[in-house]
Amino acid sequence: MGGFAVRDGALHCEAVPLALIAHAAATPAYVYSAGLIRDRFARLDAALAAAPHRIHYSLKANGSRGILELLRAAGCAVDVVSGGELYKALRAGFTPDEILFGGVGKTEGELREAIAAGVKLINVESEAELRLVSRLAADLGAVANVGLRVNPEVDVKSGHQYIATGERGHKFGIPIGDAASAGRLAIALPNVSLQALDMHVGSQLSSFDAFREGTARLVELSMELRAAGADIRYLDAGGGLPVPYDAEEEPDLAAYGAIVTAAANTLGVELLVEPGRFFVAASGVLLTRVLYCKESGAKAYVICDAGMTELLRPSHYDAFHRIEAVSPRAGAGAVTVDVVGPVCESGDFLALDRELPGVEPGDLLAVHTAGAYGYVMSSQYNARPRVAEVLVDGTRWAVVTARETYEDLVRHEIPVPQWREA
Numbered sequence: 001m002g003g004f005a006v007r008d009g010a011l012h013c014e015a016v017p018l019a020l021i022a023h024a025a026a027t028p029a030y031v032y033s034a035g036l037i038r039d040r041f042a043r044l045d046a047a048l049a050a051a052p053h054r055i056h057y058s059l060k061a062n063g064s065r066g067i068l069e070l071l072r073a074a075g076c077a078v079d080v081v082s083g084g085e086l087y088k089a090l091r092a093g094f095t096p097d098e099i100l101f102g103g104v105g106k107t108e109g110e111l112r113e114a115i116a117a118g119v120k121l122i123n124v125e126s127e128a129e130l131r132l133v134s135r136l137a138a139d140l141g142a143v144a145n146v147g148l149r150v151n152p153e154v155d156v157k158s159g160h161q162y163i164a165t166g167e168r169g170h171k172f173g174i175p176i177g178d179a180a181s182a183g184r185l186a187i188a189l190p191n192v193s194l195q196a197l198d199m200h201v202g203s204q205l206s207s208f209d210a211f212r213e214g215t216a217r218l219v220e221l222s223m224e225l226r227a228a229g230a231d232i233r234y235l236d237a238g239g240g241l242p243v244p245y246d247a248e249e250e251p252d253l254a255a256y257g258a259i260v261t262a263a264a265n266t267l268g269v270e271l272l273v274e275p276g277r278f279f280v281a282a283s284g285v286l287l288t289r290v291l292y293c294k295e296s297g298a299k300a301y302v303i304c305d306a307g308m309t310e311l312l313r314p315s316h317y318d319a320f321h322r323i324e325a326v327s328p329r330a331g332a333g334a335v336t337v338d339v340v341g342p343v344c345e346s347g348d349f350l351a352l353d354r355e356l357p358g359v360e361p362g363d364l365l366a367v368h369t370a371g372a373y374g375y376v377m378s379s380q381y382n383a384r385p386r387v388a389e390v391l392v393d394g395t396r397w398a399v400v401t402a403r404e405t406y407e408d409l410v411r412h413e414i415p416v417p418q419w420r421e422a
């Protein structure tokens with residue numbers, strides 16, 4: 001099964017010492033456990049066994065080619081939200097009928113690509129988008145299979161206000177009160193086939209009530225639209241399964257499974273789910289090296305070679321990520337420190353007021369639960385090349401995304417601009 005554990009005084013990913021990876025591949029680096037990802041996929045798959053279902057991994061959480069390929073090999077499908085993600089999914093070997101295409105602001109170009117590819121479903125978020133999809137499909141001589149992403153307007157208990165998406169007034173989806181008429185429009189339009197109702201109410205959901213209430217609303221609406229002539233074949237319950245970042249419990253998969261499978265079974269349709277974080281968050285660490293330790297005022301700082309450019313979540317969401325020394329020093333007493341990066345911003349931190357066993361320059365730290373929304377949200381700010389991604393599988397490990405070079409920082413520069421007259 002793998003995962004991260006201390007063996008012989010040193011933190012390992014599966015059977016590989018993290019220090020070995022840091023030595024050979026340098027830091028900072030993201031390190032992922034293939035065994036953990038496979039295990040989490042199998043556990044969720046089993047929890048949904050009561051209904052015909054397909055798991056569409058939300059690629060936005062971590063689009064690493066190595067991870068996409070291992071999930072695909074395990075039987076997972078995929079959910080994408082941009083033309084770029086569609087491109088990456090197809091390149092990683094997913095077939096169009098394994099791809100859901102969503103997103104609140106799809107461009108004409110992106111929709112054309114999705115229709116031309118023949119994706120399983122385009123999850124549409126407004127009447128204007130429905131009309132556009134029908135027109136573009138007509139141009140391409142196609143009928144596009146669509147789902148309606150509905151905002152069920154439920155009470156959402158998510159990890160942060162930025163990641164709640166299913167409450168009244170949010171920008172996502174079709175407001176529940178307008179969904180029936182959008183559904184009738186979809187039935188009437190010649191080049192779309194309405195096959196699903198979809199929701200995604202938020203991420204890191206600490207209560208399953210929003211799943212229960214939201215899917216109940218989708219079931220009711222599906223019945224109404226069936227009576228109006230729609231051939232509803234799928235219920236898409238979105239993503240949102242939480243993971244423990246600190247001392248929280250793992251989510252009760254059986255309870256979650258019971259809620260979403262019951263909804264699909266009421267309709268006699270295939271259940272679709274779009275988890276992202278659940279598979280990859282705890283399956284990855286950000287490996288970073290301590291550069292300096294210093295004091296300023298009453299504060300002690302541990303300055304690392306990774307910061308907000310590599311892992312934005314602490315500074316963007318005030319997110320907590322557990323930090324562990326890869327090779328703890330014997331007898332080192334605990335101290336309270338800010339763990340910060342090298343970026344020229346006071347908001348550049350990995351942890352504030354954190355109790356850590358004494359560390360020294362040169363030490364390696366593992367920032368835990370960093371596999372989801374880590375690398376994908378990284379940037380080149382301060383002209384910092386993006387870091388490497390490493391996949392570990394048992395005793396083997398491989399770099400699956402190369403560290404960027406300085407050359408990568410300038411490859412789109414046009415040194416001699418081709419000026420044009422207006």
Ligand code: LLP
Nearest residue numbers: 058200203204239240241274275276277373
């Ligand atoms: N489906 C849709 C339509 C979504 O918008 C999302 C996530 C998912 C599925 C997957 O949700 P998950 O199972 O991972 O909760 N950057 C934030 C999270 C943003 C989530 C956006 N949508 C973070 O670092 O917490």
